[in-house]
Amino acid sequence: MSSLDTEKEDLLVLGIETSCDETAASVVKGCREILSNVIYSQIDLHTVYGGVVPEIASRGHIEKIDQVVKKALSDAGKELKDLDAIAVTYGPGLVGALLVGVAHAKALAWATGVPLVGVNHIEGHICANFIDNPSLEPPFMCLVASGGHSHLVNVLDYGSYEIIARTRDDAAGEAFDKVARAIGLGYPGGPKIDKEARLGDPESIAFPRAKVRENEYDFSFSGLKSAVLNYLNSCGMKGETVNRANVAASFQKAVVDTLVGHSMQAAHDRGVTKFAIAGGVASNSLLRQTFEEQCRERGIEFFRPGPVFCTDNGAMIGVAGSYEYLLGYRSGNDLNAVPGLSIGDRKGVFRI
Amino acid sequence: MKILGIDSSGLVASAAVLETEPGPEGRLLAQCSTDYKKTHSQTLLPMIDRICRETETEASGLGAVAVSSGPGSFTGLRIGSATAKAIALAANIPLIEVPTLQGLAFNLWGSSRAVCPMMDAKRDQVYSGLYGFEGGKLVIYRDQEALALGEMLEFVNSFGKEVIFLGDGASAYAGMIASGTQVPFMFAPAHLNRQSAASVAVLGASMYAEGRYINGEDHSPVYLRKSQAEREGAKKFDLWNTV
Numbered sequence: 001m002s003s004l005d006t007e008k009e010d011l012l013v014l015g016i017e018t019s020c021d022e023t024a025a026s027v028v029k030g031c032r033e034i035l036s037n038v039i040y041s042q043i044d045l046h047t048v049y050g051g052v053v054p055e056i057a058s059r060g061h062i063e064k065i066d067q068v069v070k071k072a073l074s075d076a077g078k079e080l081k082d083l084d085a086i087a088v089t090y091g092p093g094l095v096g097a098l099l100v101g102v103a104h105a106k107a108l109a110w111a112t113g114v115p116l117v118g119v120n121h122i123e124g125h126i127c128a129n130f131i132d133n134p135s136l137e138p139p140f141m142c143l144v145a146s147g148g149h150s151h152l153v154n155v156l157d158y159g160s161y162e163i164i165a166r167t168r169d170d171a172a173g174e175a176f177d178k179v180a181r182a183i184g185l186g187y188p189g190g191p192k193i194d195k196e197a198r199l200g201d202p203e204s205i206a207f208p209r210a211k212v213r214e215n216e217y218d219f220s221f222s223g224l225k226s227a228v229l230n231y232l233n234s235c236g237m238k239g240e241t242v243n244r245a246n247v248a249a250s251f252q253k254a255v256v257d258t259l260v261g262h263s264m265q266a267a268h269d270r271g272v273t274k275f276a277i278a279g280g281v282a283s284n285s286l287l288r289q290t291f292e293e294q295c296r297e298r299g300i301e302f303f304r305p306g307p308v309f310c311t312d313n314g315a316m317i318g319v320a321g322s323y324e325y326l327l328g329y330r331s332g333n334d335l336n337a338v339p340g341l342s343i344g345d346r347k348g349v350f351r352i
Numbered sequence: 353m354k355i356l357g358i359d360s361s362g363l364v365a366s367a368a369v370l371e372t373e374p375g376p377e378g379r380l381l382a383q384c385s386t387d388y389k390k391t392h393s394q395t396l397l398p399m400i401d402r403i404c405r406e407t408e409t410e411a412s413g414l415g416a417v418a419v420s421s422g423p424g425s426f427t428g429l430r431i432g433s434a435t436a437k438a439i440a441l442a443a444n445i446p447l448i449e450v451p452t453l454q455g456l457a458f459n460l461w462g463s464s465r466a467v468c469p470m471m472d473a474k475r476d477q478v479y480s481g482l483y484g485f486e487g488g489k490l491v492i493y494r495d496q497e498a499l500a501l502g503e504m505l506e507f508v509n510s511f512g513k514e515v516i517f518l519g520d521g522a523s524a525y526a527g528m529i530a531s532g533t534q535v536p537f538m539f540a541p542a543h544l545n546r547q548s549a550a551s552v553a554v555l556g557a558s559m560y561a562e563g564r565y566i567n568g569e570d571h572s573p574v575y576l577r578k579s580q581a582e583r584e585g586a587k588k589f590d591l592w593n594t595v
Contacts, residue, residue, distance in 0.1 A: 049581055053579060053581040055426060055579035055580065055581065056579050056581060056582070058426070058427070058430060059426075059430075059572070059575075059579065061430075062430045062433055062434060062437075062572050062573065063572045065434065065437065066437050066438075066441055066568055066569035067569055069441070070441070070569065080441075080442055095427075096426070096427050096430070099393055099427060099430060099431055099434070100430050100434050101434075102393060103393060103396075103397075103430070103431045103434035103435050103438070104434040104435070104437065104438045105438070106397050106435070106438075107397060107434065107435040107436075107437075107438035107439050107442070108438040108441065108442050110397055110400070110401060110411070110439075111411035111412075111438065111439045111442035111443055112411070112442050332398075333397040333398045333401050334393075334394045334395075334397070334398050335393075336391070336393045336394050337393060
């Protein structure tokens with residue numbers, strides 16, 4: 001049993017998320033039950049630019065935030081006055097985008113008298129695992145991989161995190177986006193490479209698997225990205241046709257080998273019995289499959305969120321916020337966005 | 353009816369509580385402005401909280417929220433807008449969009465001279481317009497837009513009326529204004545020359561009386577400028593040009 005045995009079955013928390021290009025809100029009951037999950041994705045606004053444009057994202061959030069919050073409440077059949085807490089992502093992320101959610105959530109909390117809890121976006125991703133896996137309790141190890149983040153984290157208890165490894169350069173999802181663009185698949189790269197890779201041979205091109213000297217568990221993907229670009233250039237110079245599916249498959253295999261390899265090494269070294277994945281890259285089919293196999297072979301119990309809870313959403317913020325609330329964390333009217341917030345950093349909260 | 357006024361469009365963070373009764377002029381219960389460091393995210397809501405506590409005003413006791421709706425700092429505007437929208441949503445009250453430069457001009461209510469508020473829009477531009485007061489009402493001689501300082505001064509000169517300049521743009525370009533203005537002019541003094549939520553609330557109250565208010569969910573700031581990416585176009589604005 002975890003140290004947090006005060007779970008209230010009827011605890012009702014609104015989660016608000018605007019750290020990147022999804023405007024999202026959700027009502028969560030009893031820490032893990034999702035009563036509503038509304039996500040307004042701006043992806044169409046950004047596709048033409050090949051990635052998320054911060055100012056366009058911020059403008060999108062202010063236009064949609066009211067509608068998204070209202071729908072989350074009405075889908076759940078709840079009103080603001082029914083809430084025990086309002087949880088909001090205050091970092092890490094795009095500062096202008098974060099500020100919309102933070103300012104909105106703060107004013108909602110102020111106007112209703114409902115307590116406010118600032119939530120770390122990455123911790124939210126990790127907590128997404130609690131939604132579909134009722135048996136999952138800390139401690140466990142979790143790989144968080146998305147367009148902006150690649151972290152290997154030891155979840156010691158609810159609200160207690162130890163960072164085991166991080167990326168030294170590009171996030172895993174960023175590498176997917178850049179390679180997808182280089183081979184003409186476009187944005188967003190993750191799902192497009194996943195699909196294209198199924199038609200290719202993952203052993204056809206030998207791309208590197210980088211190791212970082214200072215910390216054997218850390219990740220590095222910029223060398224891999226350069227190797228892909230060099231390969232494409234040399235094909236071009238030799239006048240060879242590029243087999244796009246083979247590039248996608250070989251690149252994806254290299255990323256997955258790195259993520260899974262480092263994770264399993266750390267899990268082994270630390271005697272971990274439960275392993276979870278989270279973040280947008282966690283919806284990659286090869287990554288899921290490889291983790292499943294590797295964990296099974298090692299007798300490690302494997303957990304993953306449903307695909308809708310891998311990408312950014314309000315539910316994961318509501319879940320993380322519920323546990324933070326029960327741990328006594330609160331935020332004030334002066335809560336600010338912290339774009340570079342690290343895992344476990346509680347800059348924007350205080351304990352009652 | 354109580355109206356909460358908010359302005360976070362520039363370096364000033366400002367909040368005010370106006371009681372519109374007894375008419376016709378009402379009573380300004382509280383106002384607070386700081387023009388020190390631009391940390392609206394940390395200052396605006398604590399300021400609103402403080403003046404509301406001091407005047408025993410609860411969100412549920414507000415009749416409307418008036419917000420300076422742009423132009424201005426993109427992020428500053430959104431902090432004010434998100435705050436106003438959430439209060440309007442939670443208290444189920446309407447939102448009044450007060451154009452930033454009209455709110456600024458309203459600081460000089462009753463002036464017989466033309467009033468030219470200016471905000472520094474950077475990139476060699478100002479956000480500006482030209483206003484005046486007729487029969488106690490704000491009138492618009494030239495609506496707010498983003499334009500070159502020289503173009504605005506040309507308009508002021510051709511308009512031909514004595515003028516008062518105010519706003520951070522007037523301070524930033526005081527020298528150029530002095531040399532380029534051919535009509536008699538003055539600069540507004542410090543207690544009147546920046547955005548004020550009191551002006552936003554009072555002008556907002558008259559807009560409310562004319563039925564010019566909206567549902568908070570329909571409100572977004574007026575930027576008067578596209579994002580850099582949109583201006584430069586998808587081809588030039590290449591997010592991955594470092595690949």
